[in-house]
Amino acid sequence: MATAKIVYASMTGNNEEIAGIVEEELENYGYEVETTEVSQAMAEDFQDADICVVATYTYSDVGEGVLPDEAVDFFDDLKTLDLSGKVYGCCGSGDRFYDDFCTSVDDFDQAFAATGATKGAANVKIDLAPEADDIKALEKFCLDLKNKAQSL
Structure with missing residues (x-):
């Protein structure tokens, strides 16, 4: 059976909800899906999945968007992997109030690209909680x- 691994970082619950939507949709396509909060995940777990997904928020610190603290080690480990033959996608929630809206989604996209994995979908960036149009995008x-x- 084809497998998917979803790792999410969520401060407000929005990305946990996004991960749940992605999990349910991939299960509808017949994938066996494992979803893990980033502080409990190991980047190496992506080596055992056909599809790799990260759902993250961007922490705004002094007007600059940075990775969530709990995702930094995972991010650094991800960049060292060879994920050739895997398909990845990045999504996440942010707040359009900030100039750095969802920049961590793009950071993870670049990290995945460095692993040799194949980008499978355009990044999805959601303003706050997912609404009907966002669910369609997911x-x-x-x-x-x-x-x-x-x-x-």
Whole structure:
């Protein structure tokens, strides 16, 4: 059975909800999905998955967007992996109030690209909690991931 691994960082619960939506959608496509909060996850776990997803927030510190503290070690470990043959996607929640809206989503995208994994879907950036249009975007995100994984 095809597998997917979702790792999320969530301060407000929004990214946990996003991860749940992605998990449910990938399960609907027949994937066996494991979802883990980032402080409990090991980047190496992505080596055992066909599809790798990160859902993260961006912490705004003195007007500059940075990775969540709990995700820094995971992020650093991710960049050292060889994930050739894997498909990845990045998504996350942020607040458009900040100039650095969802920059950690892009940071994880770059980290995955460095691993040799194949980008399977456009990044999805959600303002605060996911609403109906955001859920549709996440459904398309999952469809794109599935299609890319099947084409490899």
